Amino acid sequence: MxxxxxxxxxxxxxxxxxxxxxxxxxxxxxxxxxxxxxxxxxxxxxxxxxxxxxxxxxKPAPRVKAPSFYNYKPDAVKTVDLSPLAEIEVASAEPMVIPPIPQDEFERSLRHLEGHRIQALKEVGDALIEYYKANHAFVWVTDMKPNARAMAAMEELAAADMYGLSSDDYRVDVPGDDYDPTKTSERLREMIQFEVALSAKALRYVLDATRGRVDPNRLSGYHDFKRKEVDLVSALGNLAATSDAKVYLQGSNPGNDQFEALSAELAELRAADAEDHIEIAEGTFLKPGRSSPELKNIVAAIRKRGSDTLLVDHGITLMEYQADGGDLYTPELVSMVRAFQTESGLKPDGIVGKMTIGKLSGMTNETKIGKVILAMERLRWLPRDLGTRHVFINQPAYEATYMNNGKEGISMRAVVGKKSNQTSFFYDEIETVEYNPYWGVPRSIIVNEMLPKLRRDPSYLDRQGYELTDRRGRRVASRNIDWYSVGSKIPVDVRQPPGKRNALGELKIMFPNKHAIYMHDTPAKKLFSRDARAFSHGCVRLQDPRGMAAAVLGTSRDHIAQQIAKGRNMAEPVPGKIPVYVSYFTAWPGEDGTIGYYADMYDRDKHLNKAIKRTEQTRQAQS
Structure with a gap:
């Protein structure tokens, strides 16, 4: 008790x-x-x-935001005061005479720049002052009037539209030849002001033609370029020394085959009289055996756009349809559509949907011209010489191509990023091929896609075979982590080991970059049969990864197969430097120079058009 x-x-x-x-x-x-x-x-x-x-x-799970498009701000046009040139002291023939006496027309004209201001890009204004401080001579004036060099330069500036630029940006008022010889001072004022105005516009052209009118990094977080630096002082010196200013200015544009093909296409499109567009009603979707009033337009488009071989092979079908017409989509017409889809690079399923209609309808000349101009602008962001050997990935074409000495070594279908996970636009150099790779899961995928699952089921990653390590490199189990306490900063690294389920398949081709984008194999082979192939998280999946690996390594497919067969994770360095261009062109020339046109899958054409328009408006407002 x-x-x-x-x-x-x-x-x-x-x-x-x-x-x-x-x-x-x-x-x-x-x-x-x-x-x-x-x-x-x-x-x-x-x-x-x-x-x-x-x-x-x-409580809402955190999210890692994708890059965004910006409100584009054009290069600023500044008011440049040329008064410093009026203050230049010129050595006198009589050193004891103060102030020194100007010895020629140019030196006498400089005093007329006192208080004279022009509108120019800052780089241009700085270059003008630096050049003329060191070089006391006219570039564009001889015997008190514009010289032949000036005429040649202005002819080229007036033709800027041929190269996807705007001639309005480079317009210069030319003084008349008639002047009163007794009013030398007034003529000198006219000549020096014409001189600096033409130099400013010529240097603006050199800048625009070399690096583009738009700074791509101000367009969006999906663009990653180091903007080209242009030595404008040297450029003006070269213009002063050249015997043909027109040719020199032309040479500021990219001189590669791709730019030449785009320039030729632009001229041809502008010279075309008739539209090349056949209207097929929006929303048309026609399956075999069904009927549609749009069938007549579909057949007319095939007659217009089909190859000679296709038209011969299906000549009887075309003649019978022309005689009888009708809205029924018969087996014979289905066969003809399949043939058209095959030669257009589409899946030959006989279904007339959005992609097929796009190929059938074609684009208006106006639309094509717009795409070509944007392609010429984008090409200026890239190096003038793309490289003897290089890999070119064009996202809107869903295609990756290995080029060797100007020829296609191998080309294949590619899968690129979804609109919500866009593949960036940049260039780099390929360094390694990795066999039987691990997949290091990006933080964005862990946070946006895996974290909600882990909060419901903490053992999710363990069951899926992923490996987790903490910041000290120690292995941890996903079931032992309180995923509700995890925010956008993930405390562990997550990777998927090599194997049949690995998201990267047998190999990946690395060109290390801050976007964590690379080319790789994939177990999801069915996606390559799709016409539109934007399905990845940003990386580039290859239809024939072994072929691409063999090309960049300069070896054989057998060698690649042998390395994969070893079954272990290993890397092989790529010999030499091979540039890779992860690009975005909705108009691009094929190997034969024929321009292919593609849909603006990420709406980047729209944003670039806005940026160019704002640039033109800014310049016109300050002219």
């Missing part, structure tokens, strides 16, 4: 008044009260835990 009292003292606490010895039923009730309170406390704590968990479950 005394032992029980001690226990009760422990329950009620030291100094508590203990009850006198109760009868048996009273003692039983007391224990029920004590232990009942404990049970209620446990249930309360459990309810609190469940409530806390419920609150955490409803």
């Amino acid at each position: 005394r032992k029980s009292l001690v226990m009760l003292a422990c329950v009620f606490g030291v100094g508590a008044v203990l009850p006198t010895a109760p009868p048996a039923f009273a003692q039983s009730s007391l224990f029920e009260v004590i232990f009942g309170q404990q049970q209620r406390g446990k249930r309360h704590r459990q309810r609190q835990i469940e409530k806390f968990r419920a609150q955490r479950a409803t």
Whole structure:
């Protein structure tokens, strides 16, 4: 009994008044009260835990945001004060005479630049002052009038539209030949102001033709380029020394075959009289055996756009349709459509949908001209020489091509990023081919896609075979991590080991970059049969990764197969430097120079058009 009292003292606490010895039923009730309170406390704590968990479950999971498009700000046109040139001191034939006496027309004209201001890009203004401080001679004026060099330069500036630029940006007022010889001072004023105006516009042209009118990095976070630096002082010196200013200015544009093909296409499109567009009603979707009033337009488009071989092979079908017409999509017409889809690079399923209609309808000349101009602008962001050997990935074409000495070594279908996970536009150099690769899961995928699953099922990554390591490199299990406490900063690295389920397949081709983009194999082979292939998280999946690996390594497919067959993760360095261009061109020449046109899958044409328009408006407002 005394032992029980001690226990009760422990329950009620030291100094508590203990009850006198109760009868048996009273003692039983007391224990029920004590232990009942404990049970209620446990249930309360459990309810609190469940409530806390419920609150955490409803809390929105963090997200890693994708790059965005910016509100483009054009290069600023500045007011450039040329007064520093009026202050140039010219050595006198009589050193003791103060102030020195100007010795020729140019030196006498400089005083007329006092307070003279022009509108120019900052680089242009700085170059003008630096050049003329060091070179006291006219470039564009001889015998008090514009010279032949000036005429040639202005002819080229007026033809800027031929190269996807705007001639309005380079317009210069030319002084007349007639002037009063007795008013030499006024003529010198005209000549020096014409001189600096033409130099400013010529240097603007050199800048635009060399690096483009638009700074791509100001367009969006998906563009990654180091903007080209142009030595404008040297450029003006070269213009002063050249015997043909027109040719020199032309040479500021990219001189590669691709630019030449685009220039030729632009001229041809502008010279075309008739539209090359056949209207097929928006939303048309025609399956074999169905009927559509648009069938007549579909057949007319095939007649217009089909190859000679196709038209010969299906000549009877075309003649019969021309005689009978009708809206029924017969097997013979289906066969003809399949042939057209095959030669257009589409899946030959005989279904007339959006992609097939795009090929059938064609584009208006106006649309094509717009795409070619944008392609010429984008080409200026890339090196003038793309390299004897290089890999060119064109996202809108869903295609990756290895080029060797100007020839296609190998070309294949590619899968690129979804619109929500766009593949960036940049260039780099290929360094390694990795066999049986691990897939290091990007933070964006862990946060945006895996974290919600892990909050529901912490063992998800363990069951899927992923490996997790903490910041010290120690292996951890996903089931032991409180994923509700994890935000956008993931405390572990997650990777998928090599194997058949690995997202990168048998190999990846690395060109390390801050976007974590590379080329790789994939177990999802069915996606290559699609016409539109924007399905990845940003990396480039290759239809024939072994072929591309063999090309960049300069080896054979057998060699690649042997390395993969070893079954272990290993890397092989690529000999030499091979540039890779992860590009975005909605108009691009094929190997034969024929321009292919592609859909603006990421709406980047729209944003670039806006940027060019804002640039033109800024310049016109300041002219």
